[in-house]
Amino acid sequence: MQLNRIFVSVTLGLLAVSNSALSLDKSNDENVEVMEVTGSYFNDYQVEDASGAMRSNVSLLETAQAVTVIPETIIDEQLATTLGEVLNNDASLSPGTKQRNREVFSSRGFELSSSTGYLRDGHQHWSHYQQPIETLSRVEVIKGPSSILYGQSAPGGLINMVTKQPTTSPLLEISADTDQNGSTRFMLDAGGEIFEDTAYRAVLVKQDVDFQREYQNGEARERDRFLGSLVVEHNISDNLVLNVHYDRTDDKAGLDTGAWLNDEPDVISDKNVINDFSWSFTDIEVENIGAKLTYFINPDWEMKVGYNEQSFTRQRFESSPSLPSDYQSGDSYDSNPYDRSDDWQFKTVYFDLNGTFTFGGVEHNLLIGANGLDYYYGQLIERGDTVSFTPGQTEPAKPDLDFNRDTSLSVTEYDYYGVYFQDLITLDEHWQVAVGGRYDKQNRDGADNESLLPKVGVLYHPAENSTVYLNYSEGFEPQSSETIEDELDSNFGMEIDATTSKQIELGAKWQFSERLLLNTAIFNIEKTGTLISEQLLDDPLFETVTTQSGKQVHKGFELSAQGAVTDKLFVMTSLMYLSAEFEEDESFEGNTPVDAPKWSASVWTRYELTEQLALNAGLFYQGERFADNANTVLKDAYTRVDIGATYRTNIWDKKVDFRLNVENVLDEDYLAGGGIDNVTIGDGATARIEAKISF
Template sequence: MKTQVTLISIAIAATLNSSAFAATQTNQDIEVITVVGQQQHYKTDQAHAAMRSDVSLLDTPQSVTVIPTEIMDDQMVLTLGDALKNDASVSIGRVTTDRERFSLRGFSLDESTNLLKDGHQHFSKYRLPMALMESIEVLKGPSSLLYGQSTPGGLVNLVTKNPTYDSFLEIGIKGDDNGSLRGMLDAGGSLNEAQTIRYRAIVEKQENKNWREYQDGSAQESDFFVGSLMTDFDISDDLTLSLHYDKSDELAGQDSGALVDEQGNVIGGNETIWDMPWTKIDAQSENYGADISYQLSDDWNIDAGYNKQHNERERWESKPQTGSYDPDTGSYKNKPYNKLEDWQQQSFYFDLVGTLEIGSMQHDLLFGGNYLKHEYSSLKVKGKMDSGNIDTGIIVPQPDLDYADGKSESEHYKYYGVFAQDLITFNDQWQVLLGVRFDKQEKTDADNQSVLPKLGIIYHPTSYASIYANYSESFEPQGRVLDDEDASFGTELDPIKGEMYELGTKWELLSGKVRLNAALFDIKRSNIIVNQGSSDEPITTQGGVQRHKGVELGAIGQINDDLSLITSLMYLDAEYTSHDEFEGNRPEDVPEWTASIWAKYSITERAAFNLGAFYEGARFGDGDNSFEKSAYTRIDTGISYILPVAGNDLQLRLKVENLFDTDYLGGGENGEVNVGKPRTLKFGVSYKI
């Protein structure tokens, strides 16, 4: 592991040295220009993943939110959840040491299918390195036409930073009052005078300390490293080859969350971790691949790419059985285990994009396909049940477990799809989007295939506004019933289907500096698996229905020369309308109301003030709706200043999260919850040359 990290560091250092040499050779006669510090604003006009082409958001019949790097910098974002809190349609579920769970419009996002990287399927059961990200795109509603199997709430696309033409070097450090420190280096530029070879290299090292503590008084800590190298080669005026590589490495103690009583009070105190202090996760992730872009003509372009992803993880778990907690004695069971896991994914895609004029109509055409091969293997060895005590802090000793006694499991499947999409422009006012996809999964006892349509209609009352309606579908492949005690044993289950009707509008105001958007939606997820028998005599069938109806409002942009903001609000009526266990219930951790606002006021060209509020309404803490987590509002604030040093910019940032130290409960799962972080002071310093 250390050898791999060293190799990455050497590769990046070599690239940086080459860049410095190239700059020395080619820039001797170039005039030096001093850049005056200036505040950046928030609005973005495109989301490439929404249409898999560079189509304006006004011409996109779908609700989309783009969170750009300027917002993530101002908020000093560390995790994907930190960024997604800017969109009220996203709720953060359970957060554990190495990953986060999310729901979008109330539907859980699958970590294997609903999170994309640069518009392509990405396996995401690990800490996603935000240091590599340029922006976050949130696509609302089913997007299976372009991306295949996924749940119907929508998709989140992580857009990575790209190589640059101009040379730069940025060094930064961030930290907080818990003792966490994060060092970062980001460099880019051209490696030759013609600027046909470009690169971007990023390294970040984190040493994070949690505010929560184990029962022996030690803090939960994690060490995280990520290194990335991206290169572009202009082989000709029409052909570009891009190569990318990144490697991350994490070693972290476990924190599974807290337990609450029937009144919603945290048992054992907000700061107490139920896991044993010897628990940890040791995880590595590696991605590499290549993309080509070829301009066939003035109107047609083809893109294609390949990516290989390899994730390894070893877990030492005490697995606290919070359901066994005895409030009279404070005791609870622990069920320790060790587990080795290995995931490998290979993916390929192609997109053919072009424009045709037929009569008075313009056709923006997209033909594409994608292929994915997924392989998983694990080895798990269990320890003996032992008892801890949350009141007295009894520490269960770490068992000596041998993987030779473990149980192995494996899974593999292949998945592919092809699609066609046509955005037809009839005139300045009317556009229609038509699309269809064929999808197939090859998996033992789980072969599935689907044909999915999409229809969108757009009306432009003016050149700076659009009103749209769309119908789209999603699907989630299932398999056969494998329980031989089930009366339906061997039955092949149909895919779980989702369908959405959406009506929305987008308006560009203040000379295009501000975009307002609103949407009404109705999403139905059907064919949910249900049990029509009993626990002793199960009969697995399909027929469950989950229906979510709601409204979203949002705005982003520059109100005037000094004030920028991003704000959103969602009302959601969510219910299991048909289900053997949860019929009539609201899904877990899905609030009725959510809202957020984040604003930046530029005091001068170099100084800015930030203020934000994030509201989450009351939510049920489990699927049975047996207890409720109270609504809360969290206030964040910050300041930044650009200090000129040696002709370049030194960026200083200070942020206070949860300014008023509000007590609240975050996401959870199976009755366990994440305790909201108390008031935290963060700082950041970066220097760019």
């Protein structure tokens, strides 16, 4: 390992923050009141609520749904740099492909869409890029269909990313981290009062990544990222608060569309060599700007109005290699280069009225709201000539391509809105009922859609610290057309409804010893309405008949524990068993979807040796998974072991944390997410070290 790079980078970072510390005027601290806090020197793992699950401040014990919350403490301890590294902590999520500098995930075996599978602070969020996790205070994994509150979404659930918010207490943290490959990341996190009644939170990140896989010509694959984020909150009055935010991400990286597999499955050619050419790249610019206005009507009622505008532009200069049939190591393959521009514009808005009241001796926690999305996508592309390449030859020169020469513009536009209600009814100290519904309408040329969805949950509390619940929920995903358009199909012109999903979930939650939350859930999810076309024989007029009879069933159970086991031992662990099957499908009936393992598990722990020193250990297991829906290629199970340590000390009266993490410490050779022609090669043992100073 190139440990000299680690020590050089950390030393430079320490020198920078040390000079800043020396320049501080210590007289500013003379009148500061010092408060001594006893107990654990580090934050706890447990979180008591999830804002995205119910769109209101309802505890997890009163939520009739499986939800996992991954707090900032764990994100920091793991030195996570991508959302995928964070989501490893929940076994219900399985990683998919990482091609083209983005990450794909499945929840309970259903792939999450970039456009409908992610939220940020309750807004639908376009997630076709690696998320800026440095701005997040926690990540909420909401499991099962959640369309009632958010509209179109996948059956497996949603990922809600909760951002860091302004703080009135002064905050200034500067950190630097690096790994053995030479990657570096420098980060500033600041907050406090600008003036009376106005506070802010700002995050700046500069990251350079050197990857382990390299191109055919020996060049390293690299990534260059900048992130800037600012949130300002102003108390207009005692009961009216305005929150505005802006962030920008610039992310440019060389392309790696993944490795190729044969039927064994073995990686064809060298696992450390990229099939794309070194001149291929993706260059992304993302901006989010928006505001939220919160009005506290009285102690029991509040109203929120939120708006966010997301601009996502990308240039992708591709070599686009394609896997030939019966390919053997050393054979030639074709690449089909192109230069492409993508422009996505997301405008989201929501209105929520939430409050509690008593009627007829029964308590109600009522939510009434509406949300909407305006979607625009435009594409320009220029394609080049096919290039044949044999490994070992000189890499072909970069072709003269420019998407600006494309005189056509491919455009997709649609909008949708929905209105919803939800009522958590407390009948007595043991029984609660959650009911809700949504009406949703999509306006899209050739694919209009309307949906009406119910949701109901029953909660029983045997004791104050425990819950048994049963819920039923539905979801939907509109299809690309509103009618069957093939004139040779006997159902030509038939209206196509959205695909729908239904879940029944039975679960239990137990708050053990006030600091450890235990969860278990059994679920059955059915997705129906996908199109199936069958050939017609001896029909003089039509060749096929197409129906919405496709059906996919995923069922299983989950176990998890999160919090403090003792005063010194903290744990976040989960386990999932999943049986996923295409029950009725035109091509894959009886098969299992890609990257849906029967068994998966994760464990992350911290043990505090002293008030200054804590040790971490993690284990992440993915069972056997198919690399294709045809189930011809089965990837082996793997177990990845991580270790880490955190040491806290004082330098010049400033708190300094040193963190060391070693991912895949046993150097396990494994295949992660992805299919036959885009599988992700698991990284070998990787050491990362960070120094952070808090002023």
